[in-house]
Amino acid sequence: MPKKDTNAPNMPGHAARTQQGRLRKIREDTQMGTLKQRYHVDLGVRSDMEWGTxxxxxxxxxxxxxxxxx
Incomplete structure (x- = not known):
């Protein structure tokens, strides 16, 4: 059985959904550089800043x- 595509079609980049349909939460220690690559957006901060900060x-x-x- 093929794996179900859980990407959110209306979000830029990769935005996975849980089995219940909610978007997955981003970990607090995720670096902003990762989010920049994932969502193709520059939020104007250093890439080593953490999402929680x-x-x-x-x-x-x-x-x-x-x-x-x-």
Whole structure:
């Protein structure tokens, strides 16, 4: 049986969904350089900054919110 494609069709880059259909959460220790490659967007910070630090600094909760504020 082929593996089901869990990518979210309306998100840029790779955005996987869980079995329940929700987008997977991004780990707090994910580096911004990884997100830059995955979503093809520059959020104006160093690539070695961690996602958790970025969220605290800019008071956001999701990648979608970060892309909207960009």
């Amino acid at each position: 970025f969220k605290e600094k800019f008071d956001i909760d999701s990648v979608k919110e970060a892309l909207e504020k960009k």
